[in-house]
Amino acid sequence: MSKLAILGGEKTRQKPFSPWPLYTEKDKNRLLEVLESRNWGGFPFPNRFASEFAQKFTDYHGAKYGCTLVNGTVALTVALRAAGARFGDEVIVPSYTWDGTATAVLDAGGVPIFADIDPDTYCLDIEDVRRRITPRTRAVMPVHLAMRFADMDALLDLAREKDLIVIEDCAHVHGGFYKGRGAGSIGDVGSFSMQTSKLMTSGEGGIVITSRLDCYEMIQSLVNCGRASATDQFGKRPTGCNYRLSEFQAAILLGQLETLPDLTERRIRNARRLSEALAQIPGVRPLPAQNALTTEAVYCYVFQYRPTEPPSAAPVRRDMFVAALDAEGVPADGRFYEPVYRSDLFHASPDDFPQLALHRDQPINYREFSCPVAERAAYDESVWLPQFVLLGDESDVDDVARAIEKVARNLADLETADPKLAALKSMSRAERPRIEKKNY
Numbered sequence: 001m002s003k004l005a006i007l008g009g010e011k012t013r014q015k016p017f018s019p020w021p022l023y024t025e026k027d028k029n030r031l032l033e034v035l036e037s038r039n040w041g042g043f044p045f046p047n048r049f050a051s052e053f054a055q056k057f058t059d060y061h062g063a064k065y066g067c068t069l070v071n072g073t074v075a076l077t078v079a080l081r082a083a084g085a086r087f088g089d090e091v092i093v094p095s096y097t098w099d100g101t102a103t104a105v106l107d108a109g110g111v112p113i114f115a116d117i118d119p120d121t122y123c124l125d126i127e128d129v130r131r132r133i134t135p136r137t138r139a140v141m142p143v144h145l146a147m148r149f150a151d152m153d154a155l156l157d158l159a160r161e162k163d164l165i166v167i168e169d170c171a172h173v174h175g176g177f178y179k180g181r182g183a184g185s186i187g188d189v190g191s192f193s194m195q196t197s198k199l200m201t202s203g204e205g206g207i208v209i210t211s212r213l214d215c216y217e218m219i220q221s222l223v224n225c226g227r228a229s230a231t232d233q234f235g236k237r238p239t240g241c242n243y244r245l246s247e248f249q250a251a252i253l254l255g256q257l258e259t260l261p262d263l264t265e266r267r268i269r270n271a272r273r274l275s276e277a278l279a280q281i282p283g284v285r286p287l288p289a290q291n292a293l294t295t296e297a298v299y300c301y302v303f304q305y306r307p308t309e310p311p312s313a314a315p316v317r318r319d320m321f322v323a324a325l326d327a328e329g330v331p332a333d334g335r336f337y338e339p340v341y342r343s344d345l346f347h348a349s350p351d352d353f354p355q356l357a358l359h360r361d362q363p364i365n366y367r368e369f370s371c372p373v374a375e376r377a378a379y380d381e382s383v384w385l386p387q388f389v390l391l392g393d394e395s396d397v398d399d400v401a402r403a404i405e406k407v408a409r410n411l412a413d414l415e416t417a418d419p420k421l422a423a424l425k426s427m428s429r430a431e432r433p434r435i436e437k438k439n440y
């Protein structure tokens with residue numbers, strides 16, 4: 001096989017992959033319609049395009065009510081408050097997720113408690129959730145990611161047994177279905193992000209869905225400065241903020257929802273082809289299929305780097321593997337997430353968040369957390385490819401597979417490579433945006 005591109009050889013993939021985000025003529029027309037209507041904001045609430053989108057998105061995922069809002073982090077905070085989480089409540093979250101899952105808990109007045117993940121799905125390990133429950137635990141927030149869902153049957157059983165709220169963080173699974181149930185409609189409330197990289201996007205944005213009217217009324221009030229919801233059957237009056245989405249964003253999201261089924265199907269087809277190819281390549285492992293999934297959501301294609309053969313005295317680090325793949329023309333990342341308790345974006349101190357010290361002899365010390373599976377995934381094993389590499393045809397997928405095979409079969413050449421070649425891939429999320437153009 002030819003010399004690796006990272007060492008000066010020719011790149012496997014010469015052309016760029018699909019652009020992202022995608023848009024159509026209909027999107028342009030809708031945006032023009034909003035522009036000319038001079039009705040641009042989120043007020044009157046919910047506004048025209050925002051209500052139309054919320055209803056369609058909610059129906060698609062099988063819940064009863066939906067409310068758009070400014071982003072996915074606020075969506076989680078609002079979801080927790082609406083479902084009844086209170087100051088000082090412990091909320092169990094997976095350690096392997098975007099920091100926003102945990103910072104949303106802090107912003108809602110809660111105390112994030114990190115649980116480990118399952119080695120085959122990279123989603124919450126429900127047995128570890130059970131071990132971390134205390135009398136103060138009020139909620140659990142599974143994050144469905146890596147093309148997989150948390151084991152929702154086991155989690156719902158546990159939640160019923162311990163009387164816990166379940167908030168699904170669905171930032172990675174628009175259009176995903178678990179045993180016929182849509183993402184976000186399985187727990188008490190589901191939260192979605194529409195940030196640029198996501199499977200549906202309006203640049204920034206989010207939506208919360210639920211089938212509980214009490215939660216929906218609270219969500220609407222929280223998003224709309226504390227004003228009463230239209231139904232107001234529960235009569236609750238929380239202090240809210242202006243978290244309303246603009247009509248321009250809602251108009252874009254309507255188009256994104258129209259294209260979602262086709263794009264979902266294309267990503268699934270291409271992901272399957274890639275998994276079949278990876279199964280033949282030594283040193284890498286596609287994530288095992290999850291039978292509970294009716295429809296996979298492929299936000300990122302995730303596989304595992306497991307360089308076992310031949311055993312080497314100085315195995316090539318995952319970050320170097322990923323850098324070599326990138327150099328072959330396939331955008332790849334390894335340190336996509338860190339266990340949040342070790343992330344330099346997670347500044348959780350009792351000075352800023354007094355709930356971390358509430359009713360405790362000592363404030364929570366996040367340095368004491370240990371989630372070995374999450375740490376292995378983050379630092380040694382996981383490889384993340386952005387979804388847009390799967391928006392092309394079979395030949396594009398085959399390029400990805402060829403690039404992975406080339407690097408995997410030439411690992412020995414990387415054993416003595418200059419570690420600086422992998423420097424970018426070893427950086428933390430806090431350091432990266434200064435040099436990386438794409439934020440996916």
Ligand SMILES: Cc1ncc(COP(=O)(O)O)c(C=O)c1O
Nearest residue numbers: 071072073098100101171193195
């Ligand atoms: C798992 C997860 N949760 C929450 C969020 C927060 O969403 P947003 O960036 O829209 O605030 C993100 C998005 O980056 C995410 O990936």
